[in-house]
Amino acid sequence: MSATNGNAAPVILILEDEAMILLEMSFAIEDHGAEAIQAPSVRSALEAIEKARPDAAILDVNLGRNTTCEAVATRLGELNVPFVLHSGDLVRQGELIARIGAEVIPKPSSSDHVASRAIALARETRET
Amino acid sequence: MTDEPHETTPPTGSQASMVFDDSPNRFRASNVEQKFDGASGVLFEQAMAQTRMAIVLADPAQEDMPIVFVNRAFTELTGYSEDEVVGKNCRFLQGEKSDPAVVARIRQALESEDVVVVELLNYRRDGTPFWNALHLGPIYSTEGKLLYYFGSQWDVSDVRAARAEEQHAKMMARELSHRMKNMFAVIGGLITVTGRTKNIREEAAEINDRIRALGRAFETTLDEASRGSVELEPAVKAVLTPYDPDGNRIRFEGESLRVDPNVISTVGLAMHELATNAIKHGALREQTGEITLKWVAQADDGLEFVWRESGGPTIEKPECGVGSGLGIIDNLLKTVGGSLEHDWQPGGFVARISFPHHGRAS
Structure with missing residues (x-):
């Protein structure tokens, strides 16, 4: 199932519309020896997923102009790809977050923490 | 009929x-x-x-x-x-x-x-x-x-109008909150990425911890910022909660007190440094220690905090003197006529912070 074999570095998809956070998160993923796939929009995230199934993902929830990560979360769910939600909009998006039902890390959090959670999920899923 | x-x-x-x-x-x-x-x-x-x-x-x-x-x-x-x-x-x-x-x-x-x-x-x-x-x-x-x-x-036309206005204010507060958190996250990213390229990652991480503490403190003030003063306790708790995720290590003993919003940044940073100090040297270093934080409004608009640690490992005053973080806070408080006194007592670290003004009388 996995895009990578058991020993290769896990591939983590990052959906984040804020460039600086996307960059920081990518570095944090790479610092952990994993591979980061950067997606600044829902469309690019969906394209990346179809190209190669990631091992885990980090999803920003509110992507501006009434766009949310829900379509990406749904697709990842279909493919059994685990993910964490990284959001600074817990109050307004509470309903959506509850519906998606994934682990939530509130913004701002240390990128190292977010990265290690995503990589841990990738490893757990790989082992099962 | x-x-x-x-x-x-x-x-x-x-x-x-x-x-x-x-x-x-x-x-x-x-x-x-x-x-x-x-x-x-x-x-x-x-x-x-x-x-x-x-x-x-x-x-x-x-x-x-x-x-x-x-x-x-x-x-x-x-x-x-x-x-x-x-x-x-x-x-x-x-x-x-x-x-x-x-x-x-x-x-x-x-x-x-x-x-x-x-x-x-x-x-x-x-x-x-x-x-x-x-x-x-x-x-x-x-x-x-x-x-x-x-x-x-x-x-109920008046009630409806008031409700709509309140709704609008709430919406604005949430938008503001979202943008502020995002901005704090961007600033954090900037610092991390800069720290990485200049090879000063530890320093960058320390700065980021401070900035995030500041963000947590401010977050609590957004809903009521329009009132001109903010409640102290939620801000203090927001700063310290990440250091006490189970909520059983830090006890808060303070009265309900409204303070000037600009007091929050200094209080927030001070609480963060005290918690960091406790993790490195004091009551939060191991699983046993506890902290009691009291605050009391003083005469003439003053405000005093007492941070008292107990039950932690036997502490020794760190070799390098006061942690650099506490040094920053002491300097910060002195600029506004306040002070940070601290004492490495055998039973636990004690710090006393005083603010000359918290906004009520001035």
Whole structure:
């Protein structure tokens, strides 16, 4: 199932519309020896997923102009790809977050923490 | 039932409410079989007449359920005279923008003899709209026979407007909160990425910890920032919660106190440094220690915090003297005439922070 074999570095998809956070998160993923796939929009995230199934993902929830990560979360769910939600909009998006039902890390959090959670999920899923 | 002549003219102006409303009398005169007896009957009539709540009775036994009674408050609220409305169905109050879904709920309640409370946009005789909090339901005889439907109307336009304004303010606060957190996250990213390229990652991480503490403290102030002062305790707790995820290591003993918003940044940073110090050298270094944080408002607008650690590992004053973080806070407080005193007591670290002003008196 996995895009990578058991020993290769896990591939983590990052959906984040804020460039600086996307960059920081990518570095944090790479610092952990994993591979980061950067997606600044829902469309690019969906394209990346179809190209190669990631091992885990980090999803920003509110992507501006009434766009949310829900379509990406749904697709990842279909493919059994685990993910964490990284959001600074817990109050307004509470309903959506509850519906998606994934682990939530509130913004701002240390990128190292977010990265290690995503990589841990990738490893757990790989082992099962 | 409605063919009797009504001898009074409809009341006009605000003085009308001072005059006794004789509509119950006229209603009784035309409904001889429904007697209001005894003291309760008198009370009922007075209540109907004098209440500022508009009241309507409609007769479900007649075709199209016409109004058989309205009180003075109703004619004042709607601008219609009694003559104009008795004999008509209540729906003349509805208009272009009345919500059909709400009207359907009313109809359903009438069909099933239920009580319903709705808010509906209604129109006065002159066409001006008002928000009507309509309460309607069946009235039964002592034998359980359906006699009337009552409807009570209350103009809640002001309430609606206030609610909308509050809603808008809440929406703005949430948008602001989201943007602020995002901005803190961007700043954090900037610092991390810079630290990485300059190879000063540890320093960058330390700065980021401080910035995140500041963000948490400010987050609590957004909802009420427009009031000009903010509650101290939520800000203090927000800063310290990540260092005590189970909530059993840090005890808060402070009164409810509103402070100037600009006190929050210094307080937030100070609490963060004390917690960092406790993790490195004090009560939070191992699983056993506890901290009590007290704050007390002082005379002349002063504010004092006492941070007292206990039950932690036996501490020794760190070789390098005061942690650099506490040094920053001491300097910060001195610029505003405050101070940070600390003592590495054998039982635990104690710090005393004083602010000369927290915003009430100045």
